[in-house]
Amino acid sequence: MDFLSQEFQDPDRQPFHFGSNAVGCISCTTFNILAPIYKRLNNKRRESEFRELWLHRNERILDRLLHLKSSIICLQEFWVGNEELVGMYEKRLGDAGYVTYKLARTNNRGDAE
Numbered sequence: 001m002d003f004l005s006q007e008f009q010d011p012d013r014q015p016f017h018f019g020s021n022a023v024g025c026i027s028c029t030t031f032n033i034l035a036p037i038y039k040r041l042n043n044k045r046r047e048s049e050f051r052e053l054w055l056h057r058n059e060r061i062l063d064r065l066l067h068l069k070s071s072i073i074c075l076q077e078f079w080v081g082n083e084e085l086v087g088m089y090e091k092r093l094g095d096a097g098y099v100t101y102k103l104a105r106t107n108n109r110g111d112a113e
Contacts, residue, residue: 022086033078035077
């Protein structure tokens with residue numbers, strides 16, 4: 001008998017919660033946040049040149065991710081080379097109970113530490 005079957009058959013068993021979802025449910029959100037060093041603006045400049053733009057956009061992304069309350073969050077095109085951005089994600093996700101792991105892309109593409 002698997003874990004979930006045992007849990008539902010034993011009424012005295014304490015529920016095991018994954019994130020804030022129902023017992024036995026795992027949700028996963030994946031999101032490509034488009035690293036500011038790759039996001040081009042209309043004038044051919046990059047968003048990374050304008051702190052207020054990328055900071056505000058990423059705060060809104062975090063707001064949405066935290067509102068979803070997924071068990072697992074996977075981010076793509078994360079700018080691991082920017083300590084301020086990394087710190088913002090680690091702080092807000094950590095405060096919400098998430099453990100964070102990051103992995104820079106290979107081939108020295110400018111977004112790594």
